[in-house]
Amino acid sequence: MSGPSSYVPKLGIAKWLDARLPLPRLMYDSFIAYPVPRNLNYFWTFGGILMLMLVSQILTGVILAMHYTPHATLAFTSVEGIMRDVEYGWLMRYMHANGASMFFIAVYIHIFRGLYYGSYKAPREVLWILGVIIFLLMMATAFMGYVLPWGQMSFWGATVITNLFSAFPIVGETIVTFLWGGYSVDNPTLTRFFSLHFLLPFMIFGVVILHVWALHVTGQNNPTGVEVKAVAKDTIPFTPYATIKDAFALVLFFAFFAYFLFFIPNYLGHADNYIPANPAVTPAHIVPEWYFLPFYAILRAVPDKLGGVLLMFAAIAVLVVLPWLDTSKVKSMSYRPLARQCFWAFAVTCVMLGWLGSRPAEGIYVTLSQLFTALYFAYFLIALPLLGLFETPKKLPGSIAESVLGKMKGGSGAVVGAAASAEPNTKG
């Protein structure tokens, strides 16, 4: 997207550095001169929000790790110590625990943005897949983090999730023993989860860099799904336009975060996790954290153990192949009348699955889980592949500029379907 670099170092030291390690140039080209489509809406601010949430988790996490003791007999007490004895320890822990939820709220909005505007389609397949990898790493990180306070939900959540792997024939039991480092979830499990929980966020950081790199090669998608045709007309520089918009959205998001943090810090958690882990008693109603609920519902919808586990993993794997399942060349759902309705039905399906995941697995809830699981997969495997063949899209604007400024000023009069012809890009 970005053409040749327009960076001109002014200071002597900047010139000196530019000839040796052009880091300021990279920053300038990526965050100041970088051209962004002029029609981006607020759904495009969540990438920046996610970046800051990751930083927030790492900062609070490093502090927590200074006061936390990864041992089955001490973990719970040490977390209570953070809450009561460490100055502002309560703030660090609540920021970290609620931060994880905020992180997932942001990532779900970010993902649905991509689904609605077709951001997964060519030429952004790799960008999209890197996103799915980040999502997987986030789930692994959050799952292992939730085990660390070693409360009842920590312990039984860990037991149920690690036991998922026992569903695999032959090797299942061995995998689970190696995950546990014993014959049940116990101290060895806690210590290895702590080590991995510390490591994974930095791996996420690495994949985020690749994600942004891929983004800067293809350029951003936009609400019309029409690719940038003329940089001068269709884009505006990142700074100040995108910078201020991102910053404004970020402040609003953090105000929302702060409301949870200061007024209802335990709303998204479970009271049972304030009871120390007891391997002899399972809480009557165990549920995962809210952000795992849709997948949990899919797991329980299948009466067969292995089948349930496979379908749950498939629910995420299907996202990886999505770029090749959607046969339509038109990216944005705004121009796809039928697909757009399917999209909203899909969004409702996900919310319903989330709700069902929080219900006990009996009676009508099981039937409904099965129905919505079928609808979840139908969106990817039936609706998107077929609609591209039958649906007549609405007429696309000729260019991004035309969609914003009207035909007179931006008009290039391109035809429907031209969306796929991306401008050839040179460097990141």
Place this chain on the structure above:
Amino acid sequence: MAEAKSSPASEPTRRDMLFLATGAMGAAGVVALAVPFVRTLAPNAQTIAAGAPIEVDLTPIPEGQGIKLFWRGKLIFVRSRTKAEIEEAQKVNLASLPDPQADSARVKPGKENWLVIYGSCTHLGCIPGGSAAGEVRGDYNGWFCPCHGSHYDTSGRIRKGPAPTNLPVPPYAFLSDTKIRIG
């Protein structure tokens, strides 16, 4: 690779030889090194040693109730079954079971009133209730797992729900009429 240009007769060069030998050595080295890394994740000597056999005195368990104890970090149920419970377990039509197993194969001969089984649900490892009086015992009067609704009968066999197999019987032996050794 370079050989196309440097040796038109496509005869292997010394560099090809070095490449293959180094590559093979490197691959073998990586595999050999991966083994110890993965092995560190296995149960350590202390965890395995904690699996030494334990003895359990049965006298304090009243008829119709059970106790829970840990062996090798795993929960074990010991239940003193009533006459009715034993009969119920014995007269079941085996063909109707998800995991067919006769009650006689799950207890020691002559000691049918004692049932000793692992207490982790074979679905995803929660602890089914039903050992102590007053806990929900499910549709088959044995144990009920609250996590995803698995019902076990008075022999610890799965009857209904997502769990695939019966609660397994750990290795144990009667030392006397009122004492068993597990392990």
